[in-house]
Amino acid sequence: MISIVTPVYNEEENVVFFHDEVTKVMEKLDMDYELLYVNDGSTDDTNRLIHELAKTDKHVRAVTFARNFGHQIAITCGMDLARGAAVITMDGDMQHPPALIPTLIKKWEEGYDIVQTVRTSTEDSGFVKKMTSAGFYAVINSISKTPVIPGGSDFRLIDRKALHIFLKFREHSRFIRGIIGGLGFRQTTIQFEAPARHAGTSKFSMRKMIHFAMDGILTNSTVPLRIAFYVGILSGIIGVLLVFHVIYCYLMEEVVPGWATMTILISLFGSMNLMGLGIIGEYIGRIYEESKNRPLYWLSDDTGEPKNIEIDETRFTDV
Numbered sequence: 216m217i218s219i220v221t222p223v224y225n226e227e228e229n230v231v232f233f234h235d236e237v238t239k240v241m242e243k244l245d246m247d248y249e250l251l252y253v254n255d256g257s258t259d260d261t262n263r264l265i266h267e268l269a270k271t272d273k274h275v276r277a278v279t280f281a282r283n284f285g286h287q288i289a290i291t292c293g294m295d296l297a298r299g300a301a302v303i304t305m306d307g308d309m310q311h312p313p314a315l316i317p318t319l320i321k322k323w324e325e326g327y328d329i330v331q332t333v334r335t336s337t338e339d340s341g342f343v344k345k346m347t348s349a350g351f352y353a354v355i356n357s358i359s360k361t362p363v364i365p366g367g368s369d370f371r372l373i374d375r376k377a378l379h380i381f382l383k384f385r386e387h388s389r390f391i392r393g394i395i396g397g398l399g400f401r402q403t404t405i406q407f408e409a410p411a412r413h414a415g416t417s418k419f420s421m422r423k424m425i426h427f428a429m430d431g432i433l434t435n436s437t438v439p440l441r442i443a444f445y446v447g448i449l450s451g452i453i454g455v456l457l458v459f460h461v462i463y464c465y466l467m468e469e470v471v472p473g474w475a476t477m478t479i480l481i482s483l484f485g486s487m488n489l490m491g492l493g494i495i496g497e498y499i500g501r502i503y504e505e506s507k508n509r510p511l512y513w514l515s516d517d518t519g520e521p522k523n524i525e526i527d528e529t530r531f532t533d534v
């Protein structure tokens with residue numbers, strides 16, 4: 216069986232259309248499948264619609280979060296609950312074209328454990344999003360221990376064997392692309408052009424995007440912590456040069472320029488200190504969040520635990 220995992224957040228205009236498109240593609244393949252919607256705390260009609268679909272189509276399953284936990288957590292929940300021998304994660308707004316599903320499956324049948332898709336372009340993304348995205352991948356790849364493919368999306372197929380390992384990664388701040396890149400196994404990529412959304416607007420606010428980018432960098436690397444060290448060395452050198460400058464001026468009986476230099480240096484080093492503290496703070500905040508060891512997500516039904524779904528409980532105890 217193949218599982219298709221789709222996180223949805225306020226996608227009332229898309230879920231039914233997406234279901235119909237996936238159904239058309241899957242009917243052509245002679246393969247059992249499930250389409251698992253993870254409703255990430257939607258406030259519109261999404262919840263009713265996906266449960267309707269689950270009632271009328273035996274391939275569809277729907278779970279609902281008690282609140283919005285974010286795209287990465289919703290994908291993780293879907294992967295937790297998926298029962299397929301391979302799991303495909305994809306967005307529900309048609310930006311990850313269902314027509315590509317057969318290609319992903321074909322690569323899997325050829326023996327690849329992870330088939331990663333890479334966006335060559337996105338139809339409705341503006342200049343700013345393109346530039347910030349390019350900058351982000353340049354930064355992360357220069358400091359990350361494992362490669363992160365530029366333009367990589369969360370549209371991918373993962374085999375049960377690799378999934379089994381992925382599910383042991385239970386951190387809250389998660390950048391799935393980075394984790395997957397570091398898993399190893401046999402990976403391949405396929406390229407696609409992302410069309411514009413079928414309907415509605417992006418559910419990623421600027422704040423969510425920045426947070427996601429920070430998570431990507433900070434969960435993948437500790438290099439930023441070293442920045443303060445290097446800046447410290449640099450400012451030490453500047454300090455020593457200034458000492459020579461002052462001695463020189465004293466010997467030449469010149470007046471040492473004072474006030475302006477002092478203010479500049481104080482604000483310069485003050486801001487460097489605070490920046491260093493800020494970077495350390497970002498890591499400490501994440502350590503604090505992780506150390507609370509709260510569940511990654513919970514559902515909105517009466518127990519909060521996923522129901523009517525076989526879950527391998529050992530998966531949660533051995534992490």
Ligand code: UDP
Pocket residue numbers: 221222223224225226255283284285286289305306307308310416417418419
């Ligand atoms: N999404 C989600 N939780 C969120 C934000 C988005 O589950 O907090 C879902 C959304 O419904 C969509 C997918 O994640 O299916 C990708 O989101 P979106 O299309 O808004 O992102 P973009 O394509 O603009 O980067």
Ligand code: MG
Pocket residue numbers: 306308310412417
């Ligand atoms: Mg989208």
